[in-house]
Amino acid sequence: MSGSSAIAVPARSLFSSEAALLVLVAVYIIVLGLWPLGRLFVESLSGGASGEVLGLLFGQWRSAAMHRALLNTLESSLLATLVSVVIGTATALALTLTDVRGKAALTFVALLPLLVPSQITALAWIELTGAGSPILAPLGLAPAPGATNPLYSVWGIVLVMGIESSTLVFLAVRAGLRNVPRDLVEAARLGGAHPLRVTSAVIMPLAMPSILAGAALAFVTSIGNFGIPAMLGIPGRYTVLTTLIYQRLQGFGPRVLGEVAALALILTVLAVAGLILRALIVRRGGFAAEPGAPLDPFRLGRSRVVVELLLWIALAGIAILPLLALLASSLAPALGVPLRIDTATLANYRFALFEQESTLRAFANSFVLALAAAAVSATIAVPLAYLTVLRKNPGARVLDLLADAPYAVPGTVLAIAVIIVFLPPIPFTGVSLYGTLGIILVAYLARFLALALRPAVAGMEQVPKNLDEAAQVAGAGVIRRLRAVILPAVAPSAAAGALLIFMTAFNELTVSVLLWSTGHETLGVAVFFLHYEGNSPAAAAVAVISIAVTLALAILTSLMARNLPQGVVPWRA
Amino acid sequence: MAGVSFEAVSKSFGETRAVEGVSLEIADGEFFALLGPSGCGKTTLLRLVAGFETPDEGNVKLGDAVVGRPGWALPPEKRKIGMVFQSYALWPNMTVAENVGFALRVRRLAEAERVRIVNESLVKVGLEGMADRRPHELSGGQRQRVALARCLAMRPGVVLLDEPLANLDVHLREAMQEEFARFHKEIRATVVYVTHDQAEALALADRVAVMDAGKVEQMASPRMLYAEPASEMVARFVGRGLVVPALVIGRNAERVVVDIFGTRLPVRGAGASGERRALCLRAENLAITPDGNGIRGRVTGLAFHGAATLVTVQPDAADAPELKVEHAGPPPEQGSAVTVEVRDGWIIPQRETQA
Numbered sequence: 001m002s003g004s005s006a007i008a009v010p011a012r013s014l015f016s017s018e019a020a021l022l023v024l025v026a027v028y029i030i031v032l033g034l035w036p037l038g039r040l041f042v043e044s045l046s047g048g049a050s051g052e053v054l055g056l057l058f059g060q061w062r063s064a065a066m067h068r069a070l071l072n073t074l075e076s077s078l079l080a081t082l083v084s085v086v087i088g089t090a091t092a093l094a095l096t097l098t099d100v101r102g103k104a105a106l107t108f109v110a111l112l113p114l115l116v117p118s119q120i121t122a123l124a125w126i127e128l129t130g131a132g133s134p135i136l137a138p139l140g141l142a143p144a145p146g147a148t149n150p151l152y153s154v155w156g157i158v159l160v161m162g163i164e165s166s167t168l169v170f171l172a173v174r175a176g177l178r179n180v181p182r183d184l185v186e187a188a189r190l191g192g193a194h195p196l197r198v199t200s201a202v203i204m205p206l207a208m209p210s211i212l213a214g215a216a217l218a219f220v221t222s223i224g225n226f227g228i229p230a231m232l233g234i235p236g237r238y239t240v241l242t243t244l245i246y247q248r249l250q251g252f253g254p255r256v257l258g259e260v261a262a263l264a265l266i267l268t269v270l271a272v273a274g275l276i277l278r279a280l281i282v283r284r285g286g287f288a289a290e291p292g293a294p295l296d297p298f299r300l301g302r303s304r305v306v307v308e309l310l311l312w313i314a315l316a317g318i319a320i321l322p323l324l325a326l327l328a329s330s331l332a333p334a335l336g337v338p339l340r341i342d343t344a345t346l347a348n349y350r351f352a353l354f355e356q357e358s359t360l361r362a363f364a365n366s367f368v369l370a371l372a373a374a375a376v377s378a379t380i381a382v383p384l385a386y387l388t389v390l391r392k393n394p395g396a397r398v399l400d401l402l403a404d405a406p407y408a409v410p411g412t413v414l415a416i417a418v419i420i421v422f423l424p425p426i427p428f429t430g431v432s433l434y435g436t437l438g439i440i441l442v443a444y445l446a447r448f449l450a451l452a453l454r455p456a457v458a459g460m461e462q463v464p465k466n467l468d469e470a471a472q473v474a475g476a477g478v479i480r481r482l483r484a485v486i487l488p489a490v491a492p493s494a495a496a497g498a499l500l501i502f503m504t505a506f507n508e509l510t511v512s513v514l515l516w517s518t519g520h521e522t523l524g525v526a527v528f529f530l531h532y533e534g535n536s537p538a539a540a541a542v543a544v545i546s547i548a549v550t551l552a553l554a555i556l557t558s559l560m561a562r563n564l565p566q567g568v569v570p571w572r573a
Numbered sequence: 574m575a576g577v578s579f580e581a582v583s584k585s586f587g588e589t590r591a592v593e594g595v596s597l598e599i600a601d602g603e604f605f606a607l608l609g610p611s612g613c614g615k616t617t618l619l620r621l622v623a624g625f626e627t628p629d630e631g632n633v634k635l636g637d638a639v640v641g642r643p644g645w646a647l648p649p650e651k652r653k654i655g656m657v658f659q660s661y662a663l664w665p666n667m668t669v670a671e672n673v674g675f676a677l678r679v680r681r682l683a684e685a686e687r688v689r690i691v692n693e694s695l696v697k698v699g700l701e702g703m704a705d706r707r708p709h710e711l712s713g714g715q716r717q718r719v720a721l722a723r724c725l726a727m728r729p730g731v732v733l734l735d736e737p738l739a740n741l742d743v744h745l746r747e748a749m750q751e752e753f754a755r756f757h758k759e760i761r762a763t764v765v766y767v768t769h770d771q772a773e774a775l776a777l778a779d780r781v782a783v784m785d786a787g788k789v790e791q792m793a794s795p796r797m798l799y800a801e802p803a804s805e806m807v808a809r810f811v812g813r814g815l816v817v818p819a820l821v822i823g824r825n826a827e828r829v830v831v832d833i834f835g836t837r838l839p840v841r842g843a844g845a846s847g848e849r850r851a852l853c854l855r856a857e858n859l860a861i862t863p864d865g866n867g868i869r870g871r872v873t874g875l876a877f878h879g880a881a882t883l884v885t886v887q888p889d890a891a892d893a894p895e896l897k898v899e900h901a902g903p904p905p906e907q908g909s910a911v912t913v914e915v916r917d918g919w920i921i922p923q924r925e926t927q928a
């Protein structure tokens with residue numbers, strides 16, 4: 001019997017549907033992220049008005065304002081990194097190496113700054129340390145009325161930014177400490193060394209690469225931070241690169257796009273240098289120590305209560321107190337009236353939610369943007385992760401790496417890149433995205449794909465390859481397999497990634513502050529400007545609501561995370 | 574229905590030559606087993622048939638159609654091949670019925686027809702009542718049956734099975750072997766069955782290809798494979814043959830006379846006087862005799878095997894390997910002197926060039 005009846009060999013098709021899928025994802029990543037970033041670099045390296053080679057860049061390089069901003073960026077970021085290393089390492093050591101009680105709760109508090117967006121952290125600290133502080137004023141510790149807030153300075157930026165990025169150091173060090181082989185520690189203890197001695201002589205050297213890697217990450221994050229230097233530095237006349245770019249663009253509009261592109265390039269170079277440093281540390285760092293049994297925590301004995309007390313005071317002071325101040329401010333009656341149980345009012349919430357149209361609009365805009373960014377990113381991340389992990393497609397692997405670029409560069413840089421490309425009308429349509437919600441969405445899609453990709457990849461690695469192959473044998477094409485077999489298997493991981501994006505995008509400021517327009521404000525922009533216009537209680541009210549939303553989503557994600565593979569939720573060990 | 578053929582197919586993964594110059598013709602409707610030790614390239618060969626791998630050299634054909642050649646392979650979803658995976662690969666998000674009916678749904682079969690085929694397939698494997706269960710609610714043997722039903726429902730011309738019984742216990746394995754044989758008779762598909770269990774291959778297959786290090790060592794019927802292994806590797810791997818050195822002395826009617834450990838014996842095979850050759854001996858062709866002609870030695874081990882005792886004998890000759898003898902009746906004493914009679918032997922045709 002001949003086989004021709006059963007097996008008809010079709011003509012060799014140029015594009016199997018797998019290749020078509022790859023092309024689709026590639027176009028998405030290139031159009032939204034890589035093309036704008038590429039254009040930004042070309043733009044920033046162009047001749048400028050004078051036509052001189054690299055004229056724009058040299059022009060900026062010679063400007064005094066840029067010099068000042070660059071030095072300030074380095075100064076504040078390095079000092080903030082120092083603060084974050086101290087806080088993050090100390091917390092990680094205490095929570096990993098000792099037998100303090102309530103570790104879950106302490107860890108939650110230590111990671112709380114991760115969930116609160118920069119501008120809200122800054123706002124909370126301003127409320128805590130201002131003349132009208134609802135917490136310090138009753139204790140007589142607040143600055144005198146009329147005095148400038150002491151946080152409006154480089155030290156304020158360093159403190160708040162350091163606290164915020166301490167979570168990154170904490171996570172890195174905790175992961176590193178978990179890889180310290182237990183027998184090394186036990187050998188040292190058998191040798192008669194005191195736990196403190198063991199920590200300094202054995203554990204710290206082994207954890208050093210993790211500390212440095214965490215520090216490099218904290219540095220990169222600090223360089224790109226906008227919310228904190230904007231809230232604290234602009235009133236304190238301390239300008240960093242991100243705020244300089246913002247002020248230029250705000251003051252002069254898109255015609256200074258070339259100049260800010262040059263500034264953005266400098267910012268990018270700093271960030272990339274930090275990331276390369278981190279990659280080098282991670283590669284050289286001897287993380288190779290085979291993960292043995294986890295360390296036995298040191299018994300603190302009678303001093304345990306003291307350590308616990310100190311930890312709670314420190315962490316609560318860092319993470320909870322400012323939020324309480326924020327909450328209190330949001331409940332504050334008119335200016336000057338002291339806040340007591342009987343004077344507390346919901347008027348600020350009413351104002352923010354029902355009286356001021358723009359705030360309500362901002363809620364709606366951010367909700368729509370975050371939802372769209374989360375849904376679309378997850379939809380793109382699943383096929384890309386599939387092609388990378390299960391199909392081992394070399395093209396997809398490259399895309400998987402490239403998709404990180406728009407997330408690795410500072411948000412300010414990406415926003416400018418997106419303006420450069422999407423300010424002119426889209427070819428053949430005559431429509432420009434500039435001045436619409438569309439341009440913010442484009443930037444979010446480019447930036448947050450990486451956040452969805454990592455959980456999707458982690459989830460995909462748990463899917464046995466032969467589930468896909470069995471469906472292939474059954475005759476199912478690639479789309480069919482994705483829908484019927486792959487998606488059901490990775491849906492929880494993809495959903496966790498989507499939630500992560502929603503949480504991040506819902507409160508986003510850095511990108512949207514450069515892209516918003518009247519009628520198209522985001523929640524981050526709303527808080528920023530309410531505070532800027534002097535209506536801090538309303539800003540506090542909006543901030544409290546958005547934190548509540550974020551916190552609820554974070555708890556939801558954590559509950560989901562119990563059934564998810566490792567690496568899906570970043571803050572889970 | 575279609576046969577499968579390989580024409581000088583090679584496939585490497587980096588430095589590893591997983592399949593090297595394999596040529597095979599598997600006839601339409603044949604039950605064909607691929608047998609070999611772990612890592613010898615069986616799975617790779619199977620995946621070349623399925624279309625998951627593209628050959629580096631040579632052609633893979635289904636029937637008359639070339640489906641794989643260097644640089645190109647017809648995608649698996651277009652081959653209409655059935656496959657049962659070692660780990661079953663049941664989709665956890667689907668019920669048993671959905672698993673079995675998936676390929677039919679992909680082919681847009683009408684609902685009624687689909688339900689009929691699914692039920693029919695489930696009845697065939699004895700899983701009538703389990704249509705609505707999920708894979709995790711089934712035992713290992715039941716999962717295996719679902720995987721088989723899923724394959725049957727496709728009505729494939731070629732069925733590929735990759736160590737389908739490796740994860741089952743001995744009893745289930747025997748029961749499933751019988752079912753495979755029955756299905757093969759019923760559906761008359763070409764079956765390619767991968768296993769590293771020689772008993773399984775011999776029991777099931779019409780023909781067996783023994784593979785080693787990416788190459789086919791011998792391709793023959795189970796009977797031939799057992800009686801006339803082509804190489805030492807096949808002799809050892811199939812039926813645990815014992816390979817001993819022998820010196821050819823002359824001929825005696827149909828048989829060749831050889832000298833092993835100073836004893837002259839007539840054996841099967843071919844060889845010229847004066848040649849040193851490898852001889853395959855099997856435990857059931859050796860016997861312990863109180864007197865008579867044979868290899869003298871001493872009993873060094875006794876293992877009770879139910880009906881018989883496996884007696885290990887160390888011949889008195891220097892450098893001689895231990896002989897394993899299947900012995901019925903009361904076993905000899907440990908350490909006692911015995912004579913081992915050789916009733917049959919086979920001169921391995923392959924010269925000891927690479928040994």
Ligand SMILES: Nc1ncnc2c1ncn2[C@@H]1O[C@H](COP(=O)(O)OP(=O)(O)OP(=O)(O)O)[C@@H](O)[C@H]1O
Nearest residue numbers: 586589590591610611612613614615616617618769
């Ligand atoms: N995708 C791959 N990448 C790299 N090497 C591979 C790949 N697949 C198989 N190999 C190698 O090719 C050789 C043959 O592998 P194959 O899986 O075909 O062996 P097998 O006979 O099926 O073994 P087993 O009985 O253990 O399943 C092995 O050395 C294996 O390591």
Ligand SMILES: [Mg+2]
Nearest residue numbers: 615616617735
């Ligand atoms: Mg195999």
